[in-house]
Structure formats: C-alpha cells, structure tokens
Amino acid sequence: xxxxxxxxxxxxxxxxxxxxxxxxxxxxxxxxxxxxxxxxxxxxxxxxxxxxxxxxxxxxxxxxxxxxxxxxxxxxxx
Amino acid sequence: xxxxxxxxxxxxxxxxxxxxxxxxxxxxxxxxxxxxxxxxxxxxxxxxxxxxxxxxxxxxxxxxxxxxxxxxxxxxxxxxxxxxxxxxxxxxxxxxxxxxxxxxxxxxxxxxxxxxxxxxxxxxxxxxxxxxxxxxxxxxxxxxxxxxxxx
Numbered sequence: 077x078x079x080x081x082x083x084x085x086x087x088x089x090x091x092x093x094x095x096x097x098x099x100x101x102x103x104x105x106x107x108x109x110x111x112x113x114x115x116x117x118x119x120x121x122x123x124x125x126x127x128x129x130x131x132x133x134x135x136x137x138x139x140x141x142x143x144x145x146x147x148x149x150x151x152x153x154x
Numbered sequence: 155x156x157x158x159x160x161x162x163x164x165x166x167x168x169x170x171x172x173x174x175x176x177x178x179x180x181x182x183x184x185x186x187x188x189x190x191x192x193x194x195x196x197x198x199x200x201x202x203x204x205x206x207x208x209x210x211x212x213x214x215x216x217x218x219x220x221x222x223x224x225x226x227x228x229x230x231x232x233x234x235x236x237x238x239x240x241x242x243x244x245x246x247x248x249x250x251x252x253x254x255x256x257x258x259x260x261x262x263x264x265x266x267x268x269x270x271x272x273x274x275x276x277x278x279x280x281x282x283x284x285x286x287x288x289x290x291x292x293x294x295x296x297x298x299x300x301x302x303x304x305x
Contacts, residue, residue, distance in 0.1 A: 101233045102208055102210055102233075126182040129176060140183050141183070
C-alpha cells in the first residue's frame with residue numbers, strides 16, 4: 077500500500093530519472109527535479125498529497141507526517 | 155475526552171494564517187495555533203504527553219495514547235539549517251510528559267540566518283471542528299494551553 081503510494085508519487089514527479097534529490101521534512105517531501113514541466117500536480121494529489129508547491133526545479137509535496145517513510149520507500153524504488 | 159495542547163515555547167500566540175508557509179497557513183496538514191517566540195536560547199517543550207513519533211532537530215511530533223498527534227515546527231524552512239543550533243534531549247519513540255523539554259534552540263539565531271522563528275503547533279490530520287478554546291492572541295509561556303482537541 078505504502079509502496080503503491082511511493083510509486084505513484086515517483087511517477088507523478090516525472091519518474092526516477094527526473095528526480096535529483098528527495099529530502100523528507102516533517103510534513104512534506106522536498107524534491108529537486110531535472111525538469112519541472114514533467115511534474116504532474118493532479119497525479120500527485122491523486123496519490124494522496126494534501127498539496128503541491130512548485131518553484132522552478134523544487135517541488136514540495138505535502139504528504140503529512142508519513143513523509144519520512146514515504147521518502148525511504150521512494151528511494152528504494154529509484 | 156479532550157486533550158489540552160500546551161505551548162512549546164514562550165511568546166505571542168497568533169492565528170495559523172500568520173505563518174509565512176502555505177502548508178501551515180492553509181492548514182494542509184491540520185488546524186492549530188502558531189506562537190512567535192520571544193527571547194533567545196530556550197527549551198521547546200512537549201505540547202502533550204505521549205510518544206515522540208517523529209523527531210527532527212527543527213520539528214517533532216508527539217502522539218497521545220488516544221491518537222491525537224501534535225506537530226511542533228520550530229521556525230519556517232529551518233530544515234535548511236540542518237540541525238545547526240538545535241540540541242535534542244529525547245529520542246524518537248521516547249515517552250514524554252507535557253511540558254518536558256524536547257529541543258533547545260535559539261529563535262533569535264534562527265532569525266539571524268534569515269528564517270522566520272514562528273512555531274506552528276498543529277493537530278495533525280484533525281478536522282478544524284475538533285479544536286476548541288483556540289488562543290490566537292496574547293503572550294503565553296511554555297505550557298500555557300493553546301487549544302484543546304476533542305476526541
């Protein structure tokens with residue numbers, strides 16, 4: 077279940093090749109991506125994100141307190 | 155049964171909408187109250203009794219046995235300080251009492267690095283209606299009740 081969510085978030089971020097770095101903060105994933113235009117905000121929300129903020133190549137995905145475990149799951153998938 | 159949530163720091167209680175971060179000001183992860191700390195190096199204390207569910211130098215979550223989880227975030231974007239200036243006194247998984255010191259930090263030092271030192275105190279994944287007695291203005295000391303969360 078958690079793996080599915082991690083996979084869905086990674087896909088919505090444009091896939092593993094588009095992700096430069098993911099850093100979990102306490103309520104959100106701070107992601108640096110190669111190409112911000114590949115980020116699908118609607119898909120991120122469908123994957124369970126409470127909110128998405130995109131500033132250039134930095135995408136913040138608000139996932140709540142499970143950010144730590146989600147970030148680990150995403151790293152495992154990359 | 156409701157849980158009273160105490161202020162982690164001394165300062166000026168204020169509405170969450172004053173926090174310069176949309177995640178908190180729009181209550182994306184839950185409702186709550188923010189406190190603008192007054193003064194320099196001080197302890198941030200547990201807002202409720204429970205288990206330390208998540209612990210970062212700049213933020214932590216305490217979960218009560220009844221399931222209420224309260225997030226304390228010490229300043230905004232302070233993850234970028236990478237723990238510098240934050241001294242932890244507990245470990246993840248520890249049991250803490252309300253008012254027990256969790257982190258020692260310095261709000262004025264945080265501001266000297268260009269970050270806001272305001273501290274959102276959030277009832278995670280809680281409906282706004284579950285909160286009562288919100289204190290959204292006035293000076294508080296650490297441990298003063300900021301709001302209560304209904305079960």
